Amino acid sequence: MESMTVRRRVGDVATHIFLAVMAVIWLLPIAWVLAESFNANPAPFSSTFFPTEYTLDNYTQLFRQRDVLNFPKMFLNTLIIAIFVCLISTFFVLSVAFCMSRLRFRFRRVFMNGALILGMFPGIMSVVAIYFILKALGLTTSGMTNLALILVYSAGSGAGFYVMKGYMDTIPMSLDEAAYLDGCTRWQVFTKIILPICRPMIVYQVITSFLTPWLDFVLAKAIARTQENYTVSLGLWMMLQKEYISDWYARFAAGAVCVSIPIAILFIVMQRFYQESMSGSVKG
Structure with a gap:
């Protein structure tokens, strides 16, 4: 013993x-x-x-010296892109996941299998094709870069519905049926029943949707061609180039700290939504 x-x-x-x-x-x-x-x-x-x-x-100096590297502009560009992508992607994923989980229609399984297969290929493989498509649409010019990045990050987000669908599959269909018997429409079932129960997964989706454009480098480097349209990842990359590193190395560390602040704030704000909310949806 x-x-x-x-x-x-x-x-x-x-x-x-x-x-x-x-x-x-x-x-x-x-x-x-x-x-x-x-x-x-x-x-x-x-x-x-x-x-x-x-x-x-x-x-x-990071925020005052804008004649060499305009970090505040890059920060603002990234923040605008990340907020819009977060909202659009979250709505797309929730909508597609609801349709795949609660509805039954022709070619449903074909769509799910196709999305699964396409998800196995890394997104970097499509960078060149995406750039030429955006160029043909006139979205690579200086004033349209933010819109182009929002479209690129948001367009395919609905295909990443599998995690959300798996969570929705655990919700009893009896809740939907009871709501339909009470006269609810599908939209009301989606907003009044499903979304409150999925709140922990919505938190996950919001965070991942925000982090994708906030931390991405490859797509931003391919689409943003001028410093005026750079995101923070490109700005930090520029600070480590040989013509800037001697004066901007410590500012690179300051920029890295500043980049982490919105992420920390997002985690703190969304923290209270982590708990399960089955009772809240039933009471509502």
């Missing part, structure tokens, strides 16, 4: 040590980027791992 207790304690100690080491490894790069964003030395070369002098100039 004592040997089992000793083995259990040794296992617990080893587990906690392992988790502590992994936590340090995970947090160390974050701590370094945060410290580097306050580094008084803007150059990439330093004799110490962490900075020895700290300043707020990197943040102030």
Whole structure:
């Protein structure tokens, strides 16, 4: 009995040590980027791992010095694109998932299989074709880049309905039938019954839909041809180019911190919707 207790304690100690080491490894790069964003030395070369002098100039210059790299404009471009893509993609995914889960019609299984097969191919394979399609439509010009990125990120989002559909499949059909007997339309069943129950999955969809354009580099690099239309990922990439890195390396770290702020805010705002809400939908 004592040997089992000793083995259990040794296992617990080893587990906690392992988790502590992994936590340090995970947090160390974050701590370094945060410290580097306050580094008084803007150059990439330093004799110490962490900075020895700290300043707020990197943040102030990042938003004030717009003649070289207009980071505020890039940040605003990305924020506008991410918000619109988040709203459109979430609506598309919810609508398609509801149709696939609650309705029965011809070619339903064919559509689902086709979407599954197409989802196996990486999106980067279609970058060239997407660019030439947008160019033919006149959407690659300077004033239309944001619209083009919104269309590209949102257009195929409905095909990623499988996770949402799987969650909707767990909702009893008896709820729908009871609502139809009470005189509800399909739209009312969708908005009054299904959506409140799917709230945790809606949180997941909102976060992933926002992060896709916020963090994407490949599509933005292919479509945004001028600095006026750059997103933050392209702006951060530019800061590490040889003509800018000597003066913008510390500002790159400051920009990385600024990019993480909307993501953190989104997680905090959506946190309260994580709990299951079956009772809320029934009461409503």
